[in-house]
Amino acid sequence: MSFEKWYINEVDADDEFFGAGVCSCGKKGYHLDCQNRIFQAKKEWDFISSLVNELGYSKVVIENNSAFGSTEKIIFDKLDINGDFEGYERSDVLESTSTFFFPVGWIGCCGHLVIKDSFEVVSFGSYIGEKEHIWAYHQSISLETLGKDRKNTFTILKVQDVENTTKVLKSFLDSRYVNNEIVPKFNRQPITLEDVDLYFGIRNLLTSKYKGWFEFEIS
């Protein structure tokens, strides 16, 4: 294995976090392990992007789009901000048949999804990015920012990788509960869990979907 052009370019780039010649691990120079890790992460990121594309999202086309103009006005009024909001670019808005995603955020918030029919606003947190949130919204994962009302029914359909499935479940469920109550039932699927707060498991559920660790259903 040798260093590839895209990785060399990344290390050489003088970006704002790492100066020129520094790998994203924070150390100077090129590292094969890091190249491989970044490559795997990029592939997983492409997978998440493809899920969002499959949901019908693409960059908004602003020309002759009266729904966009009126929705933008309503959301900005609601959020009490204006079009000069720092970092906001209209061309970064995403649109699907039923929603717009406005990438206007601040500490603790990475943007807002607006439902076209009702102008309902779903504000995203910042623990994960916009694409993960969009996917989660379409899985009916409860995204309530305050947390206490985040409840879903979560069904484990088929476990392919016991060790990694256990790790993923522990990212949003109590470890002891997972060990004592769920792992012993892995051979008796489906396993249905009520009133689960999935928010902090979204990223790991996506990784699991990408790696094929286990199959699940959310309602």
Ligand SMILES: [Zn+2]
């Ligand atoms: Zn490195």
